[in-house]
Amino acid sequence: MRNSLPDRRAERGWSQAELAERLGVSRQTIISIEKGRFDPSLPLAFRLADEFGVAIEDLFDPER
Template identity: 70%
Template structure:
């Protein structure tokens, strides 16, 4: 799943560790989400949306979906 997490994090000038601390997860989790290797749980996706004050859909894009 593609996401805008690196962009949103940089807009706030946060490091990956700072975001991890805010979310209560490891830095490795943030790295994995940013690189698309790990899809966050729904509760974590909601925390991200609250932290960045935007809907979940503004952060994540289901790259596997096809629209005809």
């Protein structure tokens, strides 16, 4: 499974900037997470999952 964050964000019609604002992080943080260059902290991963109403495992591959 790949990082599904970009797909889920697009399904909601949110820009990277909008998601970043909702989470209180920078747009660059969202870009880096989506490109797989940055693994979010556990608290941020939980906030992301909560924002989309899914489990962390549904957003990120735990085997990566």
